[in-house]
Amino acid sequence: MGKEPRDPLKELLLSVEDGDAEITHLPEQGQTRLAIVLFTVLLFASGLTYFLLTLPAEVRVHRVVLTERLNESPYFKRPFGTNDLKCDWVMDGKHKEYVEKLAKNRYRIEDPDNFDDLPGDCASIRSRHRFPSSPTTPDEADFPVAIARNVFKDYYYMELMLAATYQPQNYYCYAIDKSADHLFRARIKALAKCFPNVMVAQEFREMDSAGHRMDLAHIDCLKMLTTPEKKWKYVMLLQNHDFPAKTNFEKVAIFKWLNGSNDIELNPEPGRVNKSLDWSLTKMKIFKDPKKLEKIMTAWKSTAPPKITFAKGYNEISISREAMDYMFNELDLTNLMNQVDDGKTYGIDEIVFPTLLSMDLLGIPGHYTQKCIDEDVSSGYITRHSNWGDRGTCSSGHFRHSICIYGIEDLATHIDPIPAIYVNKLMPDFDFNAVTCWLEVLYNRTFIEKPTLARLGREYYANLKHVRYQALKDEHGEVSEEKRKNFKCK
Structure with a gap:
């Protein structure tokens, strides 16, 4: 069986991915074969270039080319192709016609398809x-x-x-x-x-x-x-x-x-989770330390076992270090993650973190409450x-x-x-x-x-619902039943 021909570009990419090489120019070996390929590409590119030049300006996409190192300067270094842009005019509200002109002829870019045009050293x-x-x-x-x-x-x-x-x-x-x-x-x-x-x-x-x-x-x-x-x-x-x-x-x-x-942004869970499955804390084995679940069970008054109660919110969130440490050190999310993300349901990335960070029962530092979901009030975020x-x-x-x-x-x-x-x-x-x-x-x-x-506006952030709820917590990070009941969601 013959040897597979070398592909210098592929070798270069794989070497960087494996962490075994710095980014360099293509090696000399294989350049003849590459020249033939490049000639073919150029023939195609000539036709493509004509097509692009006939496109309206507002839909033309430019490839980034940054081959020269910029001089040291205390001021903002303008990216590729934007040296003549007057950003002060854009922001001062006094140059409407200039902004309209830019909007009519939008400048669009995409990454170059080789290392030389955007050096990665x-x-x-x-x-x-x-x-x-x-x-x-x-x-x-x-x-x-x-x-x-x-x-x-x-x-x-x-x-x-x-x-x-x-x-x-x-x-x-x-x-x-x-x-x-x-x-x-x-x-x-x-x-x-x-x-x-x-x-x-x-x-x-x-x-x-x-x-x-x-x-x-x-x-x-x-x-x-x-x-x-x-x-x-x-x-x-x-x-x-x-x-x-x-x-x-x-x-x-x-x-x-x-x-x-x-x-976290918080809303009712809209039916993305299969509620017929067993979501009990026991089944989920959510606590690494069984004593934490035992403590919850001792104080539990309902005949139904304590379970995960779901919420929905954007995937983009901000989590305190204390909360993150608690989740990694005290909780085991394996069963919950596997059962929630079944590979079929849409928008499943908007379930796990909003749910965990709004369940008072789990005791995660900085948690919000699902009381406002019950009152059908969305949270600010x-x-x-x-x-x-x-x-x-x-x-x-x-x-x-x-x-x-x-x-x-x-x-x-x-x-x-x-x-x-x-x-x-x-x-x-x-x-x-x-x-x-x-x-x-x-x-x-x-x-x-x-x-x-x-x-x-500091007042705006201080009046966010989850920030106000945080202020109700005692030295143990808990909110009393009375304070939770009286908390205003609106």
Whole structure:
């Protein structure tokens, strides 16, 4: 049987994925074969180029090309193709015609399909952005945060978002979807090698738009993040295109105002869980220490055994370190996760964490209550903002799966004022000018302007339902039956 011909590009990608090699140029061997392939590709590309040039400007997508290292500068380093963009005009509210022109001719990008056009060595990555080597403020130094993000595409966008919120005291973990291409995987892994506080989950889960295995992917990251030497205070669970709306300084202030409560959106569970199955705490074996269940059973008054009572909320949440440690040290989620995520039900990623973090019975630090679900009152929530079908607050007029995709015309009016920490969505293949200008806003607020909380309303965050409920807890983290009964959900 003959030897399989070598594929230098494939070998390069696999070597980066395995952690055995740095990113380099293609080896000389095999270049003849590659030249033939490239010639064929160029013939096809000539026809494709003609097609692209005849497209209207607003739907043309550009590939990123960043081959030169940028000079050191204290100011924001503009991404590929945006050097002439006037972001101050976009944000000042005085140049409506300019913003309309940008909206009419949106600039769209996608990742290049080779390493040479977007070098992945650490020196190149660091030259493209500003990654501070020390905390920007004392408040941020004393309050590290972590991010666990499920990802599958748009590497350059990921790199930009990391730079936008990067602090050396924080921690960042990426869980890569199994469907992501090899080049994306290699780039994310190369990025993580450049920073001691950036990591990649070892397992690639088969995630999908129905939410299957999303929680498991987040848990892969959480296990890496929740080790004794990593001293973060809150962790955010995010998805691929969740975009920062606040600076890290503002984020820290908001988390302090949460006062130890976990930030979850909460609604009644809409029938996604098979209630005919046995969800009793005994069957789920939810507690690692049997004595905890015995204590609950001793005080239990109902004839029906205590069981998991379900809730629904967004997958994107913020969890305190105390809550995360408790869940890993005191709870065994194996049976619950396996029985909830059956591989068939839609939106299953919106069940487990909202359920666990709203059950008083489990005693998780910072938990909310399901009392408000019983009263059919939705909870407020500030981890991430999504616009579901409201055209009045979506100036771009563009929706994908009923969610607004924000454009350049939304930044000053709809992104800047929102109280949420992240926003869903700003996307590079829809409006990269919008992505760039908001990144410049965050950069200037972080490094150029004096840090301020003037844009935040502390009272708003203090009056969130889960924050008010947290204030009712005693020194044991419990709310008395009387206080729970009198708690106002509205």
